[in-house]
Amino acid sequence: xxxxxxxxxxxxxxxxxxxxxxxxxxxxxxxxxxxxxxxxxxxxxxxxxxxxxxxxxxxxxxxxxxxxxxxxxxxxxxxxxxxxxxxxxxxxxxxxxxxxxxxxxxxxxxxxxxxxxxxxxxxxxxxxxxxxxxxxxxxxxxxxxxxxxxxxxxxxxxxxxxxxxxxxxxxxxxxxxxxxxxxxxxxxxxxxxxxxxxxxxxxxxxxxxxxxxxxxxxxxxxxxxxxxxxxxxxxxxxxxxxxxxxxxxxxxxxxxxxx
Amino acid sequence: xxxxxxxxxxxxxxxxxxxxxxxxxxxxxxxxxxxxxxxxxxxxxxxxxxxxxxxxxxxxxxxxxxxxxxxxxxxxxxxxxxxxxxxxxxxxxxxxxxxxxxxxxxxxxxxxxxxxxxxxxxxxxxxxxxxxxxxxxxxxxxxxxxxxxxxxxxxxxxxxxxxxxxx
Numbered sequence: 001x002x003x004x005x006x007x008x009x010x011x012x013x014x015x016x017x018x019x020x021x022x023x024x025x026x027x028x029x030x031x032x033x034x035x036x037x038x039x040x041x042x043x044x045x046x047x048x049x050x051x052x053x054x055x056x057x058x059x060x061x062x063x064x065x066x067x068x069x070x071x072x073x074x075x076x077x078x079x080x081x082x083x084x085x086x087x088x089x090x091x092x093x094x095x096x097x098x099x100x101x102x103x104x105x106x107x108x109x110x111x112x113x114x115x116x117x118x119x120x121x122x123x124x125x126x127x128x129x130x131x132x133x134x135x136x137x138x139x140x141x142x143x144x145x146x147x148x149x150x151x152x153x154x155x156x157x158x159x160x161x162x163x164x165x166x167x168x169x170x171x172x173x174x175x176x177x178x179x180x181x182x183x184x185x186x187x188x189x190x191x192x193x194x195x196x197x198x199x200x201x202x203x204x205x206x207x208x209x210x211x212x213x214x215x216x217x218x219x220x221x222x223x224x225x226x227x228x229x230x231x232x233x234x235x236x237x238x239x240x241x242x243x244x245x246x247x248x249x250x251x252x253x254x255x256x257x258x259x
Numbered sequence: 260x261x262x263x264x265x266x267x268x269x270x271x272x273x274x275x276x277x278x279x280x281x282x283x284x285x286x287x288x289x290x291x292x293x294x295x296x297x298x299x300x301x302x303x304x305x306x307x308x309x310x311x312x313x314x315x316x317x318x319x320x321x322x323x324x325x326x327x328x329x330x331x332x333x334x335x336x337x338x339x340x341x342x343x344x345x346x347x348x349x350x351x352x353x354x355x356x357x358x359x360x361x362x363x364x365x366x367x368x369x370x371x372x373x374x375x376x377x378x379x380x381x382x383x384x385x386x387x388x389x390x391x392x393x394x395x396x397x398x399x400x401x402x403x404x405x406x407x408x409x410x411x412x413x414x415x416x417x418x419x420x421x422x423x424x425x426x
Binding site for chain 2: 008009012013016018040043044047048050051052053054055056058059060061063064066067068070071072121125
């Protein structure tokens with residue numbers, strides 16, 4: 001069968017996650033041979049992720065009374081005529097409200113709440129980069145490990161994720177709350193990227209080095225993050241990968257860091 | 260009151276969109292309030308079974324566009340005076356997000372709307388076309404231009420604040 005020509009609208013659909021499965025795989029395969037378009041699609045995904053990071057917090061802010069009042073003010077119509085339709089609408093609205101997956105549940109943030117958020121932000125900013133995704137490439141791995149260890153003030157080595165199909169691209173140094181933070185970036189054969197964000201918590205908080213937590217999961221926009229604390233480091237693994245797959249990789253990372 | 264729970268349930272998303280659209284939390288809430296009041300008055304015009312969210316967003320879009328056409332009423336304030344409830348969590352967040360807000364402010368209203376309805380509100384292209392009252396083809400061409408321009412703005416290739424290298 002003659003392959004369908006690819007039009008720009010489809011690239012947008014792909015970036016917005018609105019392309020059906022067979023065509024999606026076709027386009028993803030096509031993109032591996034068209035780096036310029038691939039870069040564009042990545043950049044658009046990055047824009048969407050950044051918008052969520054910037055504005056999703058509005059969803060959680062308490063509603064001002066004046067808005068609630070505006071929605072509750074009776075209109076100039078009789079209630080009887082519309083009661084039935086509206087009962088259904090209300091039910092649908094309430095169900096829709098609670099069933100919407102992305103709606104943030106109000107919950108008190110865990111103490112290390114900023115870790116996944118900062119990691120996701122760093123992921124959103126750097127993972128779409130095509131030319132400069134990292135500062136020091138994987139070909140200089142020894143230098144990368146020595147440099148980041150020195151700047152974070154603790155021995156640090158990038159895990160290897162080949163068994164999960166991800167190759168190390170390299171790493172970079174980022175500013176964090178308590179000083180320097182390291183980000184390692186990985187890429188699979190299809191070009192999707194993961195980042196591992198590593199923070200040394202002892203510098204700023206002087207916390208004991210014995211603390212340890214289970215994996216925790218957070219979603220920031222389209223970015224999934226597994227994060228955990230282990231000794232002096234806080235780790236966060238971010239990607240637009242499915243949750244079970246990301247958990248599997250997080251386990252690999254954890255095992256390598258704790259042989 | 261009639262349908263209020265359904266409408267109240269949409270307020271957080273209306274606020275998020277309005278905040279991103281205007282860049283100003285107080286003005287955003289004014290816009291949402293206007294839209295809600297208008298919705299209560301126009302309730303009879305809403306066809307039950309059709310998409311309530313798209314209907315509310317369309318009302319807000321029309322109000323916003325009318326405000327923008329009367330330019331003395333709207334000035335875009337990108338930063339510095341966002342109230343506490345939207346305050347950024349950390350400083351490093353603040354820099355990247357401030358860049359984004361600045362870039363959004365540089366986009367035309369039409370570009371900002373499509374990029375927000377699709378990228379942030381995750382509406383389909385057809386829903387976006389309904390909200391904006393334009394054909395879907397127009398949505399796609401606006402989206403394309405908006406994304407290219409936003410990329411350039413975020414990379415610092417256009418806009419007034421970029422530095423020149425002086426030899």
